Amino acid sequence: MPAASPDVVIIGSGMGGATIANGLAGSGARILILERGEQLAARPEARDARAIFQRGAFRTSEEWYDRAGRPFTPGNYYYAGGNTKLYGAVLTRFRERDFEAIEHLDGLSPAWPFPYGELEPFYTRAEALFAVRGDGKQDQTEPPRSGGYPFGPVPDEPAVAEVRERLSAAGAAPYTLPLGIDIEQWLKNGQTPWDSFPDTRAGKMDAETAALLPALRHANVTLETGALATRLVAGQGGRIEAVEYRKDGETRRATAKIVVLSAGAVKSAALLLASANDQALDGVANRSGMVGRNFMNHNTTILLAIDPRFRNEAIYQKTLGINRFYFGEAGGPPLGHAQLLGRLSGAILKSQVRLLPEWVLERFTRHSIDWYLVSEDLPHLDSRVTLDGDRVVVHWDRTNLAAHRRFVARMREVFRAAGFPLVLARESGHQVVVHQCGTVRMGTDPATAPLDPFCRSFDHGNLFVVDASFMPSSAALNPALTIAAQAIRVADHIRANDLAA
Numbered sequence: 001m002p003a004a005s006p007d008v009v010i011i012g013s014g015m016g017g018a019t020i021a022n023g024l025a026g027s028g029a030r031i032l033i034l035e036r037g038e039q040l041a042a043r044p045e046a047r048d049a050r051a052i053f054q055r056g057a058f059r060t061s062e063e064w065y066d067r068a069g070r071p072f073t074p075g076n077y078y079y080a081g082g083n084t085k086l087y088g089a090v091l092t093r094f095r096e097r098d099f100e101a102i103e104h105l106d107g108l109s110p111a112w113p114f115p116y117g118e119l120e121p122f123y124t125r126a127e128a129l130f131a132v133r134g135d136g137k138q139d140q141t142e143p144p145r146s147g148g149y150p151f152g153p154v155p156d157e158p159a160v161a162e163v164r165e166r167l168s169a170a171g172a173a174p175y176t177l178p179l180g181i182d183i184e185q186w187l188k189n190g191q192t193p194w195d196s197f198p199d200t201r202a203g204k205m206d207a208e209t210a211a212l213l214p215a216l217r218h219a220n221v222t223l224e225t226g227a228l229a230t231r232l233v234a235g236q237g238g239r240i241e242a243v244e245y246r247k248d249g250e251t252r253r254a255t256a257k258i259v260v261l262s263a264g265a266v267k268s269a270a271l272l273l274a275s276a277n278d279q280a281l282d283g284v285a286n287r288s289g290m291v292g293r294n295f296m297n298h299n300t301t302i303l304l305a306i307d308p309r310f311r312n313e314a315i316y317q318k319t320l321g322i323n324r325f326y327f328g329e330a331g332g333p334p335l336g337h338a339q340l341l342g343r344l345s346g347a348i349l350k351s352q353v354r355l356l357p358e359w360v361l362e363r364f365t366r367h368s369i370d371w372y373l374v375s376e377d378l379p380h381l382d383s384r385v386t387l388d389g390d391r392v393v394v395h396w397d398r399t400n401l402a403a404h405r406r407f408v409a410r411m412r413e414v415f416r417a418a419g420f421p422l423v424l425a426r427e428s429g430h431q432v433v434v435h436q437c438g439t440v441r442m443g444t445d446p447a448t449a450p451l452d453p454f455c456r457s458f459d460h461g462n463l464f465v466v467d468a469s470f471m472p473s474s475a476a477l478n479p480a481l482t483i484a485a486q487a488i489r490v491a492d493h494i495r496a497n498d499l500a501a
């Protein structure tokens with residue numbers, strides 16, 4: 001069996017894996033990154049809405065299963081850079097109170113093992129690494145910041161500026177979204193939105209562009225693509241001895257001083273469970289029995305606010321957010337966050353509305369403004385990732401739907417007050433797992449959490465899990481910047497404690 005013996009092996013090159021590779025690159029340690037996907041090649045389909053949305057040209061055909069045994073394709077993306085290759089590049093900080101216990105309609109969102117202030121300097125570094133463009137002064141829920149954004153905001157297009165005015169007049173307090181997009185560069189490569197469009201290194205600050213490629217400029221960092229990790233070999237003495245992976249039709253093995261698992265919340269949990277052995281019958285790093293449990297995702301709804309007099313000539317659209325109801329109103333429970341979607345077109349809508357012809361849908365979208373409504377999902381033991389033989393089973397036992405529906409109803413009122421008489425809303429189903437998190441959570445007690453607050457496995461001192469899995473709660477905001485900030489924090493910790501000698 002071919003073998004490699006770097007100092008650090010990182011499994012996955014998405015938000016968590018690429019950012020920690022970037023943070024460790026300057027240490028001089030020999031780092032091997034195993035990525036199951038390939039680098040996304042530049043090709044015309046990357047800006048073709050029909051190819052992306054109607055034909056699913058970039059999606060995996062892999063199937064996961066729900067608890068009833070029904071298969072679904074999850075909308076996960078396996079490339080160097082992971083899911084961030086198609087992300088909306090909203091790079092936001094969680095709010096200060098998101099790190100504390102908060103009572104929701106359906107129960108408690110638990111506290112993180114450290115307060116917001118602990119992560120603040122790393123948020124600042126993550127924003128610098130991802131060249132985030134933002135404002136930071138408009139939103140009432142904005143947490144304390146030690147500095148401004150590295151770059152000023154992406155401008156509102158005229159149609160969006162009009163909507164901002166209307167919403168402000170209706171008391172909705174819209175604010176400028178923080179975005180990891182070099183808008184000039186993006187538009188030079190095609191007049192399309194970037195949200196859910198794949199980035200072939202054309203202006204989106206995704207994990208490959210902003211973190212992985214700079215890391216690979218260091219001679220001590222190597223990337224192997226087409227390398228599917230299949231098992232962590234847990235040895236005696238609480239250490240992970242090796243990582244087994246498949247590449248070019250053969251099984252290979254990497255042994256390293258440090259193993260970082262960053263395969264995404266579902267796949268990291270699945271890999272730990274699949275690595276069960278005689279000493280660890282329930283899976284590796286799973287003395288707590290919590291690996292795979294506490295799966296969270298967001299409750300989301302796509303909402304179209306329509307006014308026949310309004311003309312939407314925006315190209316990218318995605319510059320506004322609303323947190324007016326984030327922590328609730330009048331003493332009520334937290335409801336959620338709204339943000340603009342990338343501009344919808346007939347070609348994009350056609351993937352959801354099969355019955356109407358594309359040209360009808362196109363006319364329709366010229367008068368709509370398109371939103372993504374997000375509410376928090378709470379962790380609990382029965383919402384979980386398990387294995388059934390080789391099958392990955394994701395039983396998302398969702399919570400807080402009543403709060404989400406209350407939020408959608410409240411937003412309908414807001415849009416009507418802002419002069420959009422017709423509001424259409426569609427709630428997302430269980431296959432939309434784009435904000436999956438929480439399956440290998442951090443905590444201070446090894447009996448209830450697999451990871452310590454630096455994402456180190458309580459069971460295996462040389463194993464770290466650094467991706468959306470570590471999150472104890474999901475907040476109601478996009479997760480990627482929080483994953484990146486924690487990855488930088490963990491990289492500093494590893495450099496000081498594990499690679500220093």
Ligand SMILES: Cc1cc2nc3c(=O)[nH]c(=O)nc-3n(C[C@H](O)[C@H](O)[C@H](O)COP(=O)(O)OP(=O)(O)OC[C@H]3O[C@@H](n4cnc5c(N)ncnc54)[C@H](O)[C@@H]3O)c2cc1C
Binds near residue numbers: 012081195227479481
């Ligand atoms: C369409 C879309 C829009 C989104 N928009 C936003 C947004 O605007 N803002 C935001 O914050 N978040 C957004 N997200 C979510 C965001 O992309 C994820 O939260 C983030 O990428 C998760 O990071 P991660 O490190 O956990 O996993 P990923 O980024 O998914 O990385 C996991 C990596 O591991 C690799 N991998 C998996 N299994 C193996 C294996 N066995 N061996 C080797 N490699 C493996 C995968 O190929 C992948 O590269 C969006 C996601 C999607 C799909």
